[in-house]
Amino acid sequence: MTEPRPKFKIFKFLKIILSSFAITILLLFTVACLRTLSLDVNVGLQLARWEKTNNISLVIDHHQREELLANFKEAIRIPTVSFSETEINTTALLEFDRLLRKAFPTVFSSSLVHHELVANYSHLFWVQGSQPDLVPYMLLAHIDVVPASESDGWEAPPFSAKEIDGFIYGRGTLDDKGPLMGILQALEYLLIKGYAPRRGFYIGLGHDEEVSGYNGAMNIMRVLKQRGVKLSFILDEGLAILDGFIGGLHVPAALIGISEKGLATVKLSVSTVPGHASMPPSETSIGILAAAVKRLEENPMPRLFGHGPERGIFEHLAHKFTFPLKFVMSNLWLFSPLLERVLERSPDTNTFVRTTTAITMFNAGVKVNVIPSLAEAYVNLRIHTGQSLQEVLDLVQSTVGDQRVKLELVDGFDPLPVSSSDEKSFGFQIIKKTVLEIFPTVTVAPGICVGNTDSRHFKDLTNDIYRFAPKWLKQGDAQRFHGLNERISKKNYEELVVFFFSLIQNCDIQKLPEPHSSVHEL
Numbered sequence: 001m002t003e004p005r006p007k008f009k010i011f012k013f014l015k016i017i018l019s020s021f022a023i024t025i026l027l028l029f030t031v032a033c034l035r036t037l038s039l040d041v042n043v044g045l046q047l048a049r050w051e052k053t054n055n056i057s058l059v060i061d062h063h064q065r066e067e068l069l070a071n072f073k074e075a076i077r078i079p080t081v082s083f084s085e086t087e088i089n090t091t092a093l094l095e096f097d098r099l100l101r102k103a104f105p106t107v108f109s110s111s112l113v114h115h116e117l118v119a120n121y122s123h124l125f126w127v128q129g130s131q132p133d134l135v136p137y138m139l140l141a142h143i144d145v146v147p148a149s150e151s152d153g154w155e156a157p158p159f160s161a162k163e164i165d166g167f168i169y170g171r172g173t174l175d176d177k178g179p180l181m182g183i184l185q186a187l188e189y190l191l192i193k194g195y196a197p198r199r200g201f202y203i204g205l206g207h208d209e210e211v212s213g214y215n216g217a218m219n220i221m222r223v224l225k226q227r228g229v230k231l232s233f234i235l236d237e238g239l240a241i242l243d244g245f246i247g248g249l250h251v252p253a254a255l256i257g258i259s260e261k262g263l264a265t266v267k268l269s270v271s272t273v274p275g276h277a278s279m280p281p282s283e284t285s286i287g288i289l290a291a292a293v294k295r296l297e298e299n300p301m302p303r304l305f306g307h308g309p310e311r312g313i314f315e316h317l318a319h320k321f322t323f324p325l326k327f328v329m330s331n332l333w334l335f336s337p338l339l340e341r342v343l344e345r346s347p348d349t350n351t352f353v354r355t356t357t358a359i360t361m362f363n364a365g366v367k368v369n370v371i372p373s374l375a376e377a378y379v380n381l382r383i384h385t386g387q388s389l390q391e392v393l394d395l396v397q398s399t400v401g402d403q404r405v406k407l408e409l410v411d412g413f414d415p416l417p418v419s420s421s422d423e424k425s426f427g428f429q430i431i432k433k434t435v436l437e438i439f440p441t442v443t444v445a446p447g448i449c450v451g452n453t454d455s456r457h458f459k460d461l462t463n464d465i466y467r468f469a470p471k472w473l474k475q476g477d478a479q480r481f482h483g484l485n486e487r488i489s490k491k492n493y494e495e496l497v498v499f500f501f502s503l504i505q506n507c508d509i510q511k512l513p514e515p516h517s518s519v520h521e522l
Helices: 006-041 062-077 090-103 105-109 177-192 216-226 285-298 310-320 325-329 332-343 389-400 426-438 454-458 490-506
Strands: 082-084 113-118 122-127 137-142 167-169 201-206 234-242 253-260 262-271 356-364 374-383 406-413 443-449 465-473 487-489
Touching (some): 062 490, 201 216, 234 454, 262 389, 285 356, 325 332, 426 465, 426 490, 454 465
Parallel strands (some): 137 201
Antiparallel strands (some): 234 253
């Protein structure tokens, strides 16, 4: 018998490889299909069986509605602007103090509530619980706002609280006087109704969050730390209910922030010998620095999707996507590389993929005919949870790649720890339960806060910090934060009050119910 020809051996080998490849593809496709089909009966965080509670209900009548809206509008009209760490409107902060005492007299007079001023302008409330063995929690908000000018193009003056088509316009309506006034209004109503909490809690209102919170939140934290306070969880501003933000997602999504990105503010500078513009060198300080900045923009930080908890956002929302996105989102073990390339195409979603780089300030020159001796630029980086501050600084240095460019860290910190969000997570599940009670049509998922909040100063007091308020955001509304025409609907502000009214009561349970196998939405 003759030996088979070599070409037949090669053909047989290729046939085996192709068959194996086809079988592998078929198996992967089968697994992906089964995973997709199983999502509707395996929704992960919808497992807790809650017993019926005897919570006090809140029905806001016409008189109360007029009063709570009037208080809120007055809060918006007070220009509690923070311009810098050394320049804040202390006159407005004192006026805001007077407003709080007038608007919430029961809060300030109740024997259950202890109030104190911290760092002259921040407020700390302790609401005593009847069961001291229950670990307290904390609600955070901030009083100050960023600057705003009517000449920028606002539809209504930014401190007018003017109503247009059911919306209240003004700086702070979203960030962060809506939640702040909502918390205190909810507590006022509860106390009026005779409510006495079983689980004690704190309310912290910082006065300088917009300029890093080093006086307000930091001092509130120091006061609590000196008293040996440990917290079950903290709820602060951050994420919201997103309606129509994510293509293919057919329900609104309430994203509860379980972490926030780190921050680096880097100053780049170039110093050269000054000279007359009529005799320029081959490179000026501006040209050298501009080239360095251009390299940073042309070489973004590496893609890190899946190296942090951001992947969980899409996995938890997967069952609410329409097909074929449902198939993709429910199988990110297979499609992560595809998704991250899609996400990085838009500035709104690129932030999930990597550490972002923004050139925010560029200063050079004093006269049109003088070559400047100094050029400076500031770079703002929001650090992905898969990186550290030092790793980012090293990458900036290597990307700039020019020893003539001096790099200086102005401010920075690592990404915040990731808080728990499983079925045993007390804070997450209480917040989620409250959301679904009030907004039964939304779906809830953990999220990542791309901005920074006062809550980062409190990480020594608890392992679980959440960033959420039920503010409804549609396409374009995200740009209203720190931007033009910041607004909130009257209905949504009322919903904020109802949310905190229910949340405080829901926190009174001693422990979470046990998970069970039959899955259904709350």
